[in-house]
Amino acid sequence: MSNKKEDLFGLNNDSEEEDVSLDEEEQEDSRFSKSRLQKQSLSDEDSEADSDAEESEAEDTDVDMEEKTAADDNDDESEDDDNELDAEGYDAPKDLSAFGATTKKRVRTAKKVKSLTPEELEKFEKARKKTGVCYLSRIPLFMKPSRVRSLLEKHGEIGRIYLVPEDGKVTARRKKYTKNRRTNFTEGWVEFKDKAIAKALAEHLNMKEIGGKRKSQYYHDMWNIKYLPKFKWNHLTEHMAHEKQARQQRLRNEIAQSNRENKTYIQNVERAKMLQNMEQKKRKREGEPTTPVKQKIQRTFEQRGNVNREVDPKKSGKNAMDKMDSNLKGVLGSIFSKK
Structure with missing residues (x-):
């Protein structure tokens, strides 16, 4: 009876279990024939070529994905910068050339900065001297810089705005307690292109209602605005930079102080451990137990003598008059006698 046996390589060979000899098996075995080896080599080459093509395609896709991720990162960075500026209370138009300032763009590669010509420098100084800054001592509740710009730009051309x-x-x-995550500002500064307009506007709007639409929450709020003479925007930036440096210096001093305290504490702990080890070694040499045995404290109190609460009539004040002199008795009797 003939059966189909499956060998270790997964190939089916037609052979009889008992009738077929070893020589016939070698002749009929086609696993190592020339035609089969050639087919295997061709199939291996095709598979290698396919794998190379797949690797090249994967590399291309990886490059494309890296480019896309880089572009997305740039977009995310620009959006984050805008959100940070809005959260910090800073607002400015895109073109600040009319206010004597140049817009700075984030440039990754280092480029040479061109020096200003004398004409451009003179124009810059004139534009800067012409600007005026107004101070807002109070900002209405949850009012953003964009809202301040929309309310004030109808009176004059506005440059930069900064709210604290x-x-x-x-x-x-x-x-924590009200679940209100809106940003609130306390004070601010507004830059105008013309200082004459800024001065007139401050005098006109100070202690007047903001107005606008009656449904607006800022309709009944009052303007608290003041013009700052001889004050420019660079003075504000210098003051802010000075405060930032002072804050960083205070933080560094606090960190240094905490480090010193921590260091002294560690030194004291190590010193206490060293003294404890020395004491244990001394007890070992003397033959005493290393760990001190805790003894119960027994307090002794002196016992008072017995006190007799009963009053002796002889010692009491009832018989005191008998022991007194007769003359004294007469004097006391005349004083306390009933008349």
């Missing part, structure tokens, strides 16, 4: 956010502790407390 409220204290972080106050913001955290408000977010």
